[in-house]
Amino acid sequence: MKISQKDFFSKHDPKILPIIRKATVGIAGAGGLGSNVAVSLARVGIGKLIIADFDTIEASNLNRQQYFIEQIGKPKVIALLENLKKINPFSEYQIHHIKLNEKNIPIIFKDVDILVEAFDKAEMKKMLIETWLSEFPEKPIIAASGLAGYGMNELIHTKKLDNLYICGDEITKLKNNISPMAPRVGIVANMQANLVLEMLLM
Amino acid sequence: MKKQIIVNDNPIEWKKNLTIDKILKIMNYSFKMLVIKVDGKLIKKDEYGTKIVPENSDVKIIHLISGG
Numbered sequence: 001m002k003i004s005q006k007d008f009f010s011k012h013d014p015k016i017l018p019i020i021r022k023a024t025v026g027i028a029g030a031g032g033l034g035s036n037v038a039v040s041l042a043r044v045g046i047g048k049l050i051i052a053d054f055d056t057i058e059a060s061n062l063n064r065q066q067y068f069i070e071q072i073g074k075p076k077v078i079a080l081l082e083n084l085k086k087i088n089p090f091s092e093y094q095i096h097h098i099k100l101n102e103k104n105i106p107i108i109f110k111d112v113d114i115l116v117e118a119f120d121k122a123e124m125k126k127m128l129i130e131t132w133l134s135e136f137p138e139k140p141i142i143a144a145s146g147l148a149g150y151g152m153n154e155l156i157h158t159k160k161l162d163n164l165y166i167c168g169d170e171i172t173k174l175k176n177n178i179s180p181m182a183p184r185v186g187i188v189a190n191m192q193a194n195l196v197l198e199m200l201l202m
Numbered sequence: 203m204k205k206q207i208i209v210n211d212n213p214i215e216w217k218k219n220l221t222i223d224k225i226l227k228i229m230n231y232s233f234k235m236l237v238i239k240v241d242g243k244l245i246k247k248d249e250y251g252t253k254i255v256p257e258n259s260d261v262k263i264i265h266l267i268s269g270g
Contacts, residue, residue: 033270120270122235129237129266133244148269161262162242174269185270 005090009045016201017045023200024048026112028100028128030076031055032180033144034118035066036189041196042084048092049084052108053077054099064182102127106135114199116192117143133164140165142195147188148172148180156187158195167191209261216257222250225261235266 009017025046027034030053038051053076057067061076071079077095084093096108105128109115115132119125125143132141146168147156155169167188174180205216209229217224222238222245238245239262245253255261 029270031270118270120268122266122268125266125268125270126235126237130244130246133237137244143266144270145265146267146269148267159264161239161264164237164239164264166264168267170265170267172269173267180269 008088008090012045019200020045020197021047023114024050024112025196026109026115027051027118028105028109028115029053029118029120029124030080031061031118031120032064032182032185033147033189033192034116035076035080036064036186037116037118037193037196038080038084039066039087040190040193042088042091042093044193044197045088046091046196048094050094050096050109050112051077051080052096052098052100053080054097060179064180064185100124100128102131105131110136113139114196115139115141116196117141118189118192129164137163139163140199142167142192144168144188144192146170146172147184148174148178150181150184153187156184156191158191165195167195205257207255207257207259207261210263216255220255222253222255222261225255226250226263229263231263231265233265237264237266238262 023046027037030051055076057072057074057076059072067079075097077097081093081095117125117128129143140163142165144167149172159166206213207216240259
């Protein structure tokens with residue numbers, strides 16, 4: 001079914017839509033956090049998303065990540081691009097199937113207004129945050145820390161340290177071989193997406 | 203009044219030659235994956251033992267946890 005851009009955006013706030021359409025947001029990682037952040041920001045109509053991830057989809061990812069059974073085996077960024085285009089074909093999506101490191105992060109994300117940290121491993125989170133704060137101290141980065149388990153809504157918060165923002169509870173650790181669960185990772189991902197909007201519209 | 207610094211919003215006593223490593227010990231932080239800022243400036247791991255934290259500094263220590 002074909003829809004028009006006008007229809008898609010007909011109930012968006014006309015006061016903020018032009019700002020959203022002009023924005024470019026980076027998402028580092030396309031797993032539980034990244035795929036959920038991307039879906040929300042695509043629905044909102046962010047003008048351009050730049051998404052990087054090296055991984056491919058496994059059956060165990062479907063408990064929390066925005067993919068489908070028939071996409072198992074595909075690179076996450078390829079599958080995410082398919083899904084985002086089905087949701088909102090009116091935004092631009094630039095994908096990179098690559099493992100991010102200190103060298104390629106500043107190149108891939110140099111044009112973003114805001115970067116979202118959406119990695120799984122703590123050492124990768126640290127590498128990305130430190131690289132970003134060193135290379136682009138004037139550009140915001142929104143990270144996530146502490147989202148394992150279930151319940152405990154009241155512990156999830158946002159912390160601001162200048163241009164570094166942390167969403168999560170900052171305490172719950174992953175148990176061995178047990179992944180985060182859809183509700184809590186989805187909440188934190190959407191807190192990150194919500195903060196992207198707040199900062200763009202400040 | 204004693205000389206102090208602020209670590210994650212808690213005042214702690216400032217001593218001469220106070221390094222990040224010493225602050226982590228005082229605070230009893232044993233986490234490995236940290237992002238540390240002193241007065242808004244990022245301090246990298248290779249400076250934890252050498253960087254002297256001046257009196258009245260505002261130190262922020264973020265602990266990063268896997269999961270995403």
